[in-house]
Amino acid sequence: MSLLKINDLRVAIEGKEILKGINLEINPGEVHAIMGPNGSGKSTLASALAGRDNFNITHGSVQYLDEDLLDMSPEERAKKGMFLGFQYPVEIPGVSMVNFLKTALNEKRKYNNLPPISASDFLKIMREKKELVEIHSNLTNRSVNEGFSGGEKKKNEIFQMAMLEPRLAILDETDSGLDIDALKIVANGVNKLRTKDNATIVITHYQRLLDYIIPDFVHVLYKGRIVKSSGKELAMELEEKGYDWLKEEVV
Amino acid sequence: METTNTLSELSHQLVDLFTENSELIEKESTDYMNSFRTKALEDFNKFGLPTKKQEAYRYTNLETYFKGEYFPVLSPENFSLNLTDIFKCDIPELDTYVVLVLNGFYYNKNIYHYLPEEVTITGLAQASKNQNGVFNKHYGKYADTSLDGLAALNTLFAQDGVYIHIPKGVELEKPIQIINICYSFKNLRITHRNLIVAEDNSKVNVVVCDHTLCDKSYLSNSVTEIYAGENSYIAYNKIQNENIKSTQLSNTFIHQEANSHVTSNTISLHGGLIRNNVYVTLNAPGCENNTYGLFFADDHQHIANYAEIRHMQPHCHSDQLFKGILDDEATGTFNGKIYVAKDAQKTEAYQRNNNILLSKTAKMNSKPQLEIYADDVKCSHGATMGQLDNDALFYLRTRGINEKEARHLLMYAFANEVISITNVPHLKERIIELVDKRLRGELSRCNNCTIGCT
Ligand SMILES: Nc1ncnc2c1ncn2[C@@H]1O[C@H](COP(=O)(O)OP(=O)(O)OP(=O)(O)O)[C@@H](O)[C@H]1O
Ligand SMILES: [Mg+2]
Numbered sequence: 001m002s003l004l005k006i007n008d009l010r011v012a013i014e015g016k017e018i019l020k021g022i023n024l025e026i027n028p029g030e031v032h033a034i035m036g037p038n039g040s041g042k043s044t045l046a047s048a049l050a051g052r053d054n055f056n057i058t059h060g061s062v063q064y065l066d067e068d069l070l071d072m073s074p075e076e077r078a079k080k081g082m083f084l085g086f087q088y089p090v091e092i093p094g095v096s097m098v099n100f101l102k103t104a105l106n107e108k109r110k111y112n113n114l115p116p117i118s119a120s121d122f123l124k125i126m127r128e129k130k131e132l133v134e135i136h137s138n139l140t141n142r143s144v145n146e147g148f149s150g151g152e153k154k155k156n157e158i159f160q161m162a163m164l165e166p167r168l169a170i171l172d173e174t175d176s177g178l179d180i181d182a183l184k185i186v187a188n189g190v191n192k193l194r195t196k197d198n199a200t201i202v203i204t205h206y207q208r209l210l211d212y213i214i215p216d217f218v219h220v221l222y223k224g225r226i227v228k229s230s231g232k233e234l235a236m237e238l239e240e241k242g243y244d245w246l247k248e249e250v251v
Numbered sequence: 252m253e254t255t256n257t258l259s260e261l262s263h264q265l266v267d268l269f270t271e272n273s274e275l276i277e278k279e280s281t282d283y284m285n286s287f288r289t290k291a292l293e294d295f296n297k298f299g300l301p302t303k304k305q306e307a308y309r310y311t312n313l314e315t316y317f318k319g320e321y322f323p324v325l326s327p328e329n330f331s332l333n334l335t336d337i338f339k340c341d342i343p344e345l346d347t348y349v350v351l352v353l354n355g356f357y358y359n360k361n362i363y364h365y366l367p368e369e370v371t372i373t374g375l376a377q378a379s380k381n382q383n384g385v386f387n388k389h390y391g392k393y394a395d396t397s398l399d400g401l402a403a404l405n406t407l408f409a410q411d412g413v414y415i416h417i418p419k420g421v422e423l424e425k426p427i428q429i430i431n432i433c434y435s436f437k438n439l440r441i442t443h444r445n446l447i448v449a450e451d452n453s454k455v456n457v458v459v460c461d462h463t464l465c466d467k468s469y470l471s472n473s474v475t476e477i478y479a480g481e482n483s484y485i486a487y488n489k490i491q492n493e494n495i496k497s498t499q500l501s502n503t504f505i506h507q508e509a510n511s512h513v514t515s516n517t518i519s520l521h522g523g524l525i526r527n528n529v530y531v532t533l534n535a536p537g538c539e540n541n542t543y544g545l546f547f548a549d550d551h552q553h554i555a556n557y558a559e560i561r562h563m564q565p566h567c568h569s570d571q572l573f574k575g576i577l578d579d580e581a582t583g584t585f586n587g588k589i590y591v592a593k594d595a596q597k598t599e600a601y602q603r604n605n606n607i608l609l610s611k612t613a614k615m616n617s618k619p620q621l622e623i624y625a626d627d628v629k630c631s632h633g634a635t636m637g638q639l640d641n642d643a644l645f646y647l648r649t650r651g652i653n654e655k656e657a658r659h660l661l662m663y664a665f666a667n668e669v670i671s672i673t674n675v676p677h678l679k680e681r682i683i684e685l686v687d688k689r690l691r692g693e694l695s696r697c698n699n700c701t702i703g704c705t
Contacts, residue, residue, distance in 0.1 A: 078651035094664025
């Protein structure tokens with residue numbers, strides 16, 4: 001059974017078609033990289049999969065664990081193991097990280113018929129996961145993303161992913177804005193969380209990240225379509241040649 | 252009483268009501284208190300109930316507040332209320348001196364254990380009779396009857412309420428908790444009159460909880476005068492939690508002397524019609540004043556907040572922060588005035604009003620008023636009307652937090668800025684709990700009350 005199966009997905013925003021027929025299948029254990037020029041629709045695809053509601057899905061279907069994904073609310077998708085690491089994580093003043101994480105964790109537990117987590121267990125898990133992504137500062141004592149540096153925000157996404165242990169993680173440019181050490185930490189975190197049952201989609205502009213998170217497939221999204229899919233060597237080729245040769249190929 | 256009366260007709264009726272009952276009203280009061288009625292009557296005859304022509308009342312139509320039939324409470328009633336029942340309304344864990352006020356009259360069985368003997372907490376009528384000089388020095392000095400018709404009306408009918416006196420140098424650590432209770436078998440018109448005097452270098456925390464214990468309509472018009480002596484510290488927290496049929500007009504007059512620090516925070520959890528007036532006079536240099544408010548309104552509730560900070564002397568700092576969440580057909584207004592006198596140089600005066608409108612039909616009017624005659628002044632004001640942040644909502648939902656809970660988190664976060672200001676520890680927790688309940692729609696009146704009313 002595939003984890004995710006996207007079938008001819010078309011998405012319009014404010015009347016403009018952004019995704020023009022996406023096909024993609026992801027199996028447990030796989031890492032897929034999606035690359036592509038600015039504005040090609042990568043984040044749109046990620047948000048559509050996570051359930052952003054101001055998008056108009058005009059055509060196609062998405063199966064997630066053999067269920068109709070498009071029928072589910074964002075929270076339902078999350079509870080079923082989907083995770084979106086935002087390209088631009090949102091600052092939420094007044095909502096503390098701790099309260100936020102505890103609520104998220106407990107919602108998921110409730111969904112799985114588990115009782116709310118005890119305070120001590122929660123602190124323990126939080127400590128563990130903080131170590132995993134090497135967050136040492138007291139970021140968790142603050143409001144969600146409020147005043148976090150660009151890199152801290154990205155680390156915080158991976159931290160949340162570690163806390164929530166998703167089946168399918170979609171990481172939208174989690175590498176941009178990270179210094180080289182942070183990049184290694186983030187990649188390392190992702191690798192440690194890999195199992196044979198879960199899968200990851202990494203959206204990135206840089207081959208660099210893919211040196212650390214080795215993808216099974218690399219796809220190029222261009223003007224709302226996946227125009228090329230191949231193994232990890234494609235990333236290298238893109239790094240060298242840019243996207244122009246592909247554009248020609250498509251035309 | 253007709254329900255379609257104009258304000259001037261209503262004002263005449265109120266004057267008649269006073270004239271007809273003046274003997275009863277004046278009987279229990281001292282000559283000194285009664286002497287204020289003469290001026291109040293004059294002022295009220297002249298100005299009547301405030302109309303929309305008055306800047307401060309531009310968005311508030313008092314006709315809607317005063318319509319309806321009420322039975323005026325002109326003398327204390329004898330209730331066989333069981334105190335322990337009422338104490339369940341008390342804030343758990345919060346150790347306070349509890350002052351009960353029933354339908355505007357001080358409950359004469361209030362007992363204060365371990366109250367330092369130099370501190371006085373008593374009924375206003377009693378205080379006026381005690382003739383200790385403090386009462387006469389302060390009563391009626393700050394609630395200017397020519398400034399606000401509601402103050403004139405209150406002074407006209409004022410009989411009782413709470414009197415608190417903290418003498419020089421006394422720091423009262425334990426908060427004083429005034430519980431105003433409306434309890435009756437008919438609709439009541441209630442008048443409260445309170446006086447809080449904190450002399451030089453004193454400190455006091457006052458918490459006021461307003462409750463309606465019955466399902467009747469109440470129209471209350473209260474005046475609280477607060478005097479903050481030199482270098483004194485006063486925290487005044489008011490929590491309004493009344494039934495949907497209640498109308499509350501709350502007028503607070505704060506007078507500050509040099510280097511005093513006063514924070515007032517009015518949390519309007521629930522009510523029918525609410526109008527809160529806070530008038531602050533910074534009468535000497537070095538004062539700090541914080542005037543805060545947090546309000547929630549849904550259904551057809553209406554909440555109006557008016558704050559006026561008068562900087563009369565240099566080097567004072569004032570901060571106004573009012574935040575509100577409105578839903579359904581609720582309406583609200585905020586009107587914040589900053590007045591800076593010519594000599595009040597080096598004034599810092601700030602004002603902010605943020606509102607969240609959850610429905611398309613909820614309405615909020617917000618208006619700053621600045622009157623600044625000094626030239627060396629730091630002043631800012633700002634108002635926002637918004638919805639819940641959709642991006643934040645989506646972010647929370649992608650973490651598995653359901654929409655309802657996510658909205659709740661965001662609303663709570665919005666309110667928390669005001670709640671977190673409260674520095675009475677257990678009170679803060681209680682407010683958090685009440686706000687939480689309010690946001691979940693589980694609150695319509697004091698949750699711990701067990702008094703059954705029919
Ligand atoms: N809410 C929106 N309203 C209008 N247009 C939008 C909206 N969201 C995305 N778009 C448009 O859709 C197109 C695809 O945007 P998207 O963010 O998916 O690109 P991307 O591939 O993630 O780009 P980048 O590499 O810069 O992150 C862009 O032209 C963008 O302007
Ligand atoms: Mg993007």
